[in-house]
Amino acid sequence: MKSSRNLPPKTFPLLFLVPVFSSLGNVLLGKGMRGMGEIQYLSFSTLAVYFLKTLSSVWIWLGISSLLLFFVSYLLVLSWADYSYVLPVTATGYVLAPLLAHLLLGEVVPGTRWVGAAFIFLGVALVGRTPPSTTGRG
Amino acid sequence: MRTFLFLAIVVLSGTGGDIAVTHAMKQIGEVRSFVPRALLGVLRRVSQSGWMWLGIALMALAFFSWLTLLSWAEVSFAVPATAVNFIVGALGAKFLLKERVSKARWAGMLLVSAGVALVCVAH
Numbered sequence: 397m398k399s400s401r402n403l404p405p406k407t408f409p410l411l412f413l414v415p416v417f418s419s420l421g422n423v424l425l426g427k428g429m430r431g432m433g434e435i436q437y438l439s440f441s442t443l444a445v446y447f448l449k450t451l452s453s454v455w456i457w458l459g460i461s462s463l464l465l466f467f468v469s470y471l472l473v474l475s476w477a478d479y480s481y482v483l484p485v486t487a488t489g490y491v492l493a494p495l496l497a498h499l500l501l502g503e504v505v506p507g508t509r510w511v512g513a514a515f516i517f518l519g520v521a522l523v524g525r526t527p528p529s530t531t532g533r534g
Numbered sequence: 535m536r537t538f539l540f541l542a543i544v545v546l547s548g549t550g551g552d553i554a555v556t557h558a559m560k561q562i563g564e565v566r567s568f569v570p571r572a573l574l575g576v577l578r579r580v581s582q583s584g585w586m587w588l589g590i591a592l593m594a595l596a597f598f599s600w601l602t603l604l605s606w607a608e609v610s611f612a613v614p615a616t617a618v619n620f621i622v623g624a625l626g627a628k629f630l631l632k633e634r635v636s637k638a639r640w641a642g643m644l645l646v647s648a649g650v651a652l653v654c655v656a657h
Contacts, residue, residue: 512652519645
């Protein structure tokens with residue numbers, strides 16, 4: 397069967413980059429927005445000033461660049477791999493978050509989170525063993 | 535009630551966007567070369583694809599409905615609830631993109647979905 401060996405070596409680095417860039421982008425955007433302060437009242441002029449302030453933040457631009465890189469790697473990997481393969485496999489980002497929080501930030505991670513991470517890990521391992529492309533076009 | 539309505543919009547437009555984007559990329563075909571020249575060619579074809587723009591529009595709809603939802607809904611409810619994405623996505627892949635979703639892939643998808651819900655509930 398053609399599809400079973402249809403796994404270009406470029407697949408794994410890209411599948412790794414997708415969740416990394418997407419979570420990194422969200423963290424950077426979050427950091428940028430925290431620095432903005434809360435919007436006190438809604439009017440056109442306050443929103444316009446807020447918008448310009450947002451665009452002057454380095455964190456926001458780093459976040460946007462990271463999310464753009466996420467989208468590019470996502471498009472590239474979807475040009476040959478199944479959506480039903482990429483979707484669960486890139487869920488590794490949810491495992492990375494508690495792991496990094498524990499290792500780097502010394503956060504106490506509740507037991508249910510570790511159970512959830514183990515579920516995701518097993519699910520990704522299962523999906524990872526299926527052929528990445530079944531439509532015969534990739 | 536409006537929480538579920540917005541959740542449904544977020545999930546359906548989000549996976550709908552993903553499916554349209556996947557369809558566009560499958561039409562463009564496998565990207566084999568990663569030199570800047572080849573990537574620019576892909577970018578040109580991407581920007582000319584109607585499916586790609588439909589996908590991006592749906593993703594934008596999902597994003598803004600998500601922000602709207604978060605303005606009143608509990609994050610501890612809304613975030614785990616998006617684990618439904620994996621199930622809806624698999625159904626879309628099977629029926630719209632005609633991918634062969636094997637039993638192993640379904641099982642993996644359900645495990646990931648349950649895992650995401652657990653990780654987020656404990657937040």
